[in-house]
Amino acid sequence: MPEEATPFYTTPDGNISFIPNPDDGPHAYDVLIKPNGHFYIPDRTLDDLTSPKTSTDDVMGRLEAMSGREAEYILNRHSITPAQFHIALLHLRIREQEEELDAAYSQVRI
DSSP states (O other), X not given: XXXXXXXXXXXXXXXXXXXXXXXXXXXXXXXXXXXXXXXXXXXXXHHHHTOTTOOHHHHHHHHHHHHTBHHHHHHHHTTOOHHHHHHHHXXXXXXXXXXXXXXXXHHOOO
């Protein structure tokens, strides 16, 4: 991951940042947890993680399935609760949807 990579979304407190990983797909992200945590979310999993039917417990279970206990360990070590991380994921998805809407609106002629 390049040092100059710009986060697509960062939580208001700055503790969680999602850096796009376009080589792996449009919804793949490197997740940076301040001050020094990092794990990866593959493209194919973001929709499942942000589904309205997905609970916080489901998110943590899916993260565990993807990375063993690495993501959970990193979140715990940096005092990020599962709920805080789940909310950050939902904000990330909202931001993606806002960009998709903006792109669609820019193609509409009035």
